[in-house]
C-alpha cells in the first residue's frame with residue numbers, strides 16, 4: 289500500500305499514518321511512503337494496491353480498522369473511502 293509523504297499530507301499527519309502501517313506488517317501488502325498522489329487537501333491519502341482502493345483523511349488511530357477489515361478481512365472500510373474515487 290502507498291501512503292503519501294509529500295508536503296500537504298505530511299502537514300495533516302501522514303508520517304504517523306505511515307508509521308502505524310509499518311508497525312503492523314501484513315503479508316501481501318508492502319507499505320511504502322510515496323510522493324504526492326495529486327489529491328492534496330484530502331490527506332493523509334492511503335492507496336491500497338493492487339486493490340486500487342483509496343482512503344482519505346486517515347488518522348493513525350484508524351489504521352488498525354483498515355488492517356483488520358480490509359487487508360485481513362477483505363472488505364474495504366466504506367466509511368473511510370475517498371469519496372472522489374469511490375462514490
Ligand code: FES
Nearest residue numbers: 292297325327328
Ligand atoms: S501531498 Fe499527498 S496527495 Fe498531494
